[in-house]
Amino acid sequence: xxxSSKRRVFPFAAVIGQEEMKLxxxxxxxxxxxxxxMIMGDRGTGKSTTIRALADLLPGIDVxxxxxxxxxxxxxxxxxxxxxxLIEQGNxxxxxxxxxxxxDLPLGATEDRLCGTIDIEKALSEGVRAFExxxxxxxxxxxxxxxxxxxxxxxxxxxLLDSAASGWNTVEREGVSVRHPARFVLIGSGNPExxxxxxxxxxxxxxxxxxxxxxxxxxxxxxVDQRTAFDDDPDSFISSVQAKQDSLQKKVVSAQDRLQxxxxxxxxRLKISAICGELDVDGLxxxxxxxxxxxxxxxxxxxxxxxxxxxxxxxxxxxxxxxxKDPLEQIDSGDRVIKAFCNIFERSDEDVAxxxxxxxxx
Numbered sequence: 001x002x003x004s005s006k007r008r009v010f011p012f013a014a015v016i017g018q019e020e021m022k023l024x025x026x027x028x029x030x031x032x033x034x035x036x037x038m039i040m041g042d043r044g045t046g047k048s049t050t051i052r053a054l055a056d057l058l059p060g061i062d063v064x065x066x067x068x069x070x071x072x073x074x075x076x077x078x079x080x081x082x083x084x085x086l087i088e089q090g091n092x093x094x095x096x097x098x099x100x101x102x103x104d105l106p107l108g109a110t111e112d113r114l115c116g117t118i119d120i121e122k123a124l125s126e127g128v129r130a131f132e133x134x135x136x137x138x139x140x141x142x143x144x145x146x147x148x149x150x151x152x153x154x155x156x157x158x159x160l161l162d163s164a165a166s167g168w169n170t171v172e173r174e175g176v177s178v179r180h181p182a183r184f185v186l187i188g189s190g191n192p193e194x195x196x197x198x199x200x201x202x203x204x205x206x207x208x209x210x211x212x213x214x215x216x217x218x219x220x221x222x223x224v225d226q227r228t229a230f231d232d233d234p235d236s237f238i239s240s241v242q243a244k245q246d247s248l249q250k251k252v253v254s255a256q257d258r259l260q261x262x263x264x265x266x267x268x269r270l271k272i273s274a275i276c277g278e279l280d281v282d283g284l285x286x287x288x289x290x291x292x293x294x295x296x297x298x299x300x301x302x303x304x305x306x307x308x309x310x311x312x313x314x315x316x317x318x319x320x321x322x323x324x325k326d327p328l329e330q331i332d333s334g335d336r337v338i339k340a341f342c343n344i345f346e347r348s349d350e351d352v353a354x355x356x357x358x359x360x361x362x
Contacts, residue, residue: 012053035206036186101142149188210319303322
C-alpha cells in the first residue's frame with residue numbers, strides 16, 4: 001500500500017510511556033482471541049492517539065475486491081455468505097489489499113447503524129436481500145474502538161460483546177435474516193470519573209489497563225515536543241521513526257506466525273488457576289485470558305515457551321477488572337493481583353517488582 005494512501009496518524013512506535021497499555025494492545029493484535037482491551041484513565045493521557053496508531057502499525061490485509069465485509073479470499077470463517085458461495089461454485093474472486101480497518105463507534109450510534117439494516121420493502125417487492133452493512137461489518141478483520149464506552153447504552157454494549165465473542169453478526173427483521181462475519185479486536189476507553197461499566201460487561205473484555213497522567217516534567221516536555229513536531233510536519237516526523245515502526249511491525253507479524261507453536265508448562269497453568277482461585281474470580285475467563293496473553297507475550301519476544309516472568313507481566317491486566325469490589329477495602333485491585341501472584345509463586349514483593357515493570361515493548 002502506498003504511503004500516500006495511508007492515514008497520517010501519530011506513529012505507534014513513537015508513543016512515549018504508557019507501556020502497559022501499548023503491550024496489552026499488541027498482545028490482542030497477536031492473538032485476537034484474548035478478547036479486547038478496556039483502557040480506563042485520566043483525560044489527555046494518549047489513549048485515543050495510541051489506539052488509532054495501532055491499526056496504522058499493522059500490514060495491509062488481502063480482501064475480496066468489492067466485498068463490504070473485508071472477506072478473506074482463503075479463510076471460510078472470515079468470508080461473507082456470498083463470497084463463500086462463489087468460491088464453493090468454483091468461481092475465482094479478485095482480491096485487493098486494504099489497510100486494517102479502524103472503526104470508531106460514536107456514542108450516539110443506533111443499533112441499526114451498528115449492526116446494519118434490512119430493506120424490507122425491497123426484499124418483499126424484488127425478492128432480494130437488500131442489506132445495508134453497519135459498523136460491525138466494516139470492522140471485520142480490524143479494530144473497533146469505542147471511546148467513553150462507559151457512557152454507551154447497555155444494549156449496544158451487549159451487542160458489541162456478543163459479536164466480539166462469537167465473531168458473527170446476525171440481523172433479523174420480519175422473517176428476513178442476514179448473517180456475516182464480525183471478527184474484530186474490541187477496544188474501549190473511558191474515564192472512571194464519568195461512570196463505571198457493569199461488572200458483568202467489564203468481565204467480557206479480555207484485558208483491562210489503567211493509565212495515569214505522566215508527572216515527571218522531563219517526560220511531559222518530551223511528549224509535548226514530539227506531538228508538536230508531528231503536528232508541524234507529519235511526513236518528516238513519520239519518516240524519522242519509520243525504521244522503528246517497521247521493526248515493531250515485523251516483530252508483531254513474526255509473533256502472529258510463532259503463536260501456535262508457543263507452549264505453556266502445566267505447572268504455570270496450575271499456578272495461574274490458583275491465583276484466580278485465591279482472588280475468588282468468577283468463571284474461567286480469567287484463567288483463559290491469562291494463559292493466552294502469556295503465550296502471546298512469549299511469541300512477541302521470540303520464544304516458544306512461556307516463562308514465569310511472562311505470567312507476571314500479563315496477570316494484572318488479565319485479572320484486575322474481574323475482582324469483586326469491596327467498597328470498604330483500601331487496597332487497589334492491581335495490588336491484590338500482585339499479592340496473590342507473590343503468594344502462589346512464593347516470591348517476595350521486591351523480587352517480583354521488576355517483573356511487573358518489564359512491560360516495555362522495545
